[in-house]
Amino acid sequence: MAKLDESLLTGLPPFSQLERPQIRAILDEAISRRYDEGKAIFREGFDADHFFLLLDGFVRVSRATETGEQVIVLHISPGQLFGIARALQRETYPATAIAAAESIVLSWPMRLWGPFIDSYPSFAAESYKTVGLRLGEIQASLTEMATKAVEQRVAATVLRMANQSGRKTEDGIEIAFPITRENIADMTGTTLHTVSRLLSGWQKQGIVKSTRKHVVVTDPHRLVVLSQSNS
Amino acid sequence: MAKLDESLLTGLPPFSQLERPQIRAILDEAISRRYDEGKAIFREGFDADHFFLLLDGFVRVSRATETGEQVIVLHISPGQLFGIARALQRETYPATAIAAAESIVLSWPMRLWGPFIDSYPSFAAESYKTVGLRLGEIQASLTEMATKAVEQRVAATVLRMANQSGRKTEDGIEIAFPITRENIADMTGTTLHTVSRLLSGWQKQGIVKSTRKHVVVTDPHRLVVLSQSNS
DNA sequence: CGCGCGTTTGAAATTGTTCAAGACCTGTGG
DNA sequence: CCACAGGTCTTGAACAATTTCAAACGCGCG
Numbered sequence: 001m002a003k004l005d006e007s008l009l010t011g012l013p014p015f016s017q018l019e020r021p022q023i024r025a026i027l028d029e030a031i032s033r034r035y036d037e038g039k040a041i042f043r044e045g046f047d048a049d050h051f052f053l054l055l056d057g058f059v060r061v062s063r064a065t066e067t068g069e070q071v072i073v074l075h076i077s078p079g080q081l082f083g084i085a086r087a088l089q090r091e092t093y094p095a096t097a098i099a100a101a102e103s104i105v106l107s108w109p110m111r112l113w114g115p116f117i118d119s120y121p122s123f124a125a126e127s128y129k130t131v132g133l134r135l136g137e138i139q140a141s142l143t144e145m146a147t148k149a150v151e152q153r154v155a156a157t158v159l160r161m162a163n164q165s166g167r168k169t170e171d172g173i174e175i176a177f178p179i180t181r182e183n184i185a186d187m188t189g190t191t192l193h194t195v196s197r198l199l200s201g202w203q204k205q206g207i208v209k210s211t212r213k214h215v216v217v218t219d220p221h222r223l224v225v226l227s228q229s230n231s
Numbered sequence: 232m233a234k235l236d237e238s239l240l241t242g243l244p245p246f247s248q249l250e251r252p253q254i255r256a257i258l259d260e261a262i263s264r265r266y267d268e269g270k271a272i273f274r275e276g277f278d279a280d281h282f283f284l285l286l287d288g289f290v291r292v293s294r295a296t297e298t299g300e301q302v303i304v305l306h307i308s309p310g311q312l313f314g315i316a317r318a319l320q321r322e323t324y325p326a327t328a329i330a331a332a333e334s335i336v337l338s339w340p341m342r343l344w345g346p347f348i349d350s351y352p353s354f355a356a357e358s359y360k361t362v363g364l365r366l367g368e369i370q371a372s373l374t375e376m377a378t379k380a381v382e383q384r385v386a387a388t389v390l391r392m393a394n395q396s397g398r399k400t401e402d403g404i405e406i407a408f409p410i411t412r413e414n415i416a417d418m419t420g421t422t423l424h425t426v427s428r429l430l431s432g433w434q435k436q437g438i439v440k441s442t443r444k445h446v447v448v449t450d451p452h453r454l455v456v457l458s459q460s461n462s
Numbered sequence: 463c464g465c466g467c468g469t470t471t472g473a474a475a476t477t478g479t480t481c482a483a484g485a486c487c488t489g490t491g492g
Numbered sequence: 493c494c495a496c497a498g499g500t501c502t503t504g505a506a507c508a509a510t511t512t513c514a515a516a517c518g519c520g521c522g
Contacts, residue, residue, distance in 0.1 A: 063370060063374050065374055065378050065379075066459065067378070067459075069377075069378045071373065071374040071377045071378060073370060073373065085363075087359060087363075088359055088360065088362055088363025088366065089356060089359050089360040089363055090363050094363075094366070094367055094370065095370070125320060128318060128319055128320050129319065129320040131319055131362065131366070132316075132318075132319025132320055132321050132325075134366075135319065135325070135362070135365075135366055135369070136325055138366070138369055138370060138373060139294060139304060139325065139326070139369060141373055142302065142304065142369060142372055142373045142376065143294050143296055143302040145373065145376040145377060145420060146300075146302045146376060146417075146419075146420030147296050147298070147300045147302060147420065148296075149509075149510095150509080150510065151509095180467090180468065180469090181468075181469065181470095182468080186377075188377070189376060189377030189378065190510075190511085191510080191511060191512085192468085192469080193469095193470085193471085193510090193511075193512080194509095194510065194511075196468095196469060196470060196471085197470080197471080199469095200469090200470070200471085211519085212467085212468060212469075212518095212519060212520075213468075228297065228298075380477075380478095381477080381478065411499090411500065411501085412500075412501065412502095413500085421478075421479085422478080422479065422480085423500090423501080424478090424479075424480080424501095424502085424503085425478060425479075427500095427501060427502060427503085428478095428502080428503080430501095431501090431502070431503085442487095443486085443487060443488085443499095443500060443501075444500080463522100464521105464522095465520105465521095465522095466519105466520100466521095466522105467518105467519095467520095467521100468517105468518095468519085468520105469516100469517080469518080469519095470515100470516085470517070470518100471514100471515090471516090471517100472513105472514090472515090473512105473513090473514090474511105474512085474513080474514105475510105475511080475512070475513090476509105476510085476511075476512085477508105477509090477510080477511085478507105478508090478509085478510095479506105479507080479508075479509085480505105480506085480507075480508085481504105481505090481506080481507095482503100482504090482505090482506105483502100483503090483504090484501105484502085484503090485500100485501080485502075485503100486499105486500080486501075486502090487498105487499090487500075487501090488497100488498095488499090488500100489496105489497095489498100489499105490495100490496085490497085490498105491494105491495095491496090491497105492493100492494090492495085492496100
């Protein structure tokens with residue numbers, strides 16, 4: 001396998017304060033791999049034997065219920081660590097990670113977790129910070145689900161994705177990975193039918209523009225209003 | 232202030248592998264305090280200047296929405312650490328903690344967090360494990376909210392509280408702290424009216440027995456069935 | 463160019479909320 | 493010791509939001 005280039009990691013928070021040779025050592029232990037859209041990176045309940053860094057693409061993290069339904073918990077953007085179950089003393093992955101778009105992922109065997117944490121303070125700090133941010137995000141979803149009506153939840157969810165992983169286009173902010181009505185339904189605890197109706201309605205009002213597996217937010221401000229109104 | 236007795240901590244996971252003098256040192260830094268039912272221990276958004284251990288009683292952890300509604304995220308039982316925002320590199324508390332029943336709490340100033348983590352491996356491990364368990368619990372709530380109907384959510388929630396902090400009585404398992412219909416509604420994202428109707432119905436069927444601020448599960452098995460049925 | 467997945471849309475059915483009113487406890491103060 | 497006040501719980505009825513069921517459409521990949 002060709003050597004990975006050091007510039008891959010130099011800008012990223014977990015490695016920001018490290019010297020060249022340290023980054024070199026870290027990279028030499030890493031395996032790089034490409035995942036096609038829809039391919040699983042790891043699955044809920046399985047042995048947590050690796051941890052990961054997303055270099056490019058997007059990853060969808062979901063949990064399944066006993067009855068087979070799935071709930072999408074969050075999305076991972078490039079530059080983020082994931083599959084860091086060990087940070088929480090877990091032996092197994094608590095959720096399933098699937099490539100939402102074609103993705104490039106670095107991975108390390110979990111036995112390096114301890115050494116990394118001990119040797120690289122910025123790696124430890126960033127890991128725990130990441131966990132904290134995700135916990136916050138999940139709590140935010142939970143409170144939304146508990147207090148907001150469906151339209152507000154969908155608006156808030158679309159908005160969050162546009163903010164976290166949107167890219168600007170001439171029409172507005174476009175969610176940067178393929179996403180179906182059903183995906184959005186799985187994030188908001190509703191049905192694809194309801195999501196379809198909502199998006200259609202918003203499109204008529206010029207708030208969003210959407211095509212197959214694709215959503216562009218053209219009027220973020222009005223979407224914010226929608227996500228907050230409790231009438 | 233009277234010296235705290237070392238036996239308070241000896242049985243608890245965070246301190247289980249420590250020697251007598253270490254526990255003595257930890258206790259000498261701690262402040263013990265009693266909180267009446269309903270009193271806040273810390274509030275969301277405030278400076279995270281202390282971390283806590285619940286010795287006796289129960290603590291309700293909740294978040295508020297911009298519009299003033301509150302969502303109860305989880306309950307803390309005796310022996311557990313809480314307010315450990317620093318484990319996640321946070322500067323402020325991400326939620327509000329209120330005594331659900333009269334409670335006895337130990338607290339330490341947050342400046343001791345680093346030293347504790349560095350000096351006592353079992354404390355570090357237990358802290359992160361606690362975070363992991365809570366994350367799991369919140370994720371479970373989230374998937375429940377997203378996939379289950381109200382009756383199933385309420386059944387699952389009552390069951391969870393009975394399991395985590397119930398005590399056996401001759402009638403069945405009793406939730407060990409005062410809890411109103413409205414509290415349960417705030418946990419499940421519904422209204423106190425609906426909760427009241429459900430509990431009344433279950434009581435007629437002999438599944439639970441409830442009085443003011445008080446719930447006893449008399450037939451856990453049927454409640455499990457209810458919490459899972461998707462008919 | 464055709465097929466399949468993703469999407470749209472109506473209508474009926476249903477679940478849960480909202481509104482409204484009253485009953486019931488329990489601790490407090492006279 | 494009793495009455496009262498405030499918080500808690502119950503229940504009916506109307507209503508609204510969302511799901512379910514059903515059918516059809518159409519874009520885009522292979």
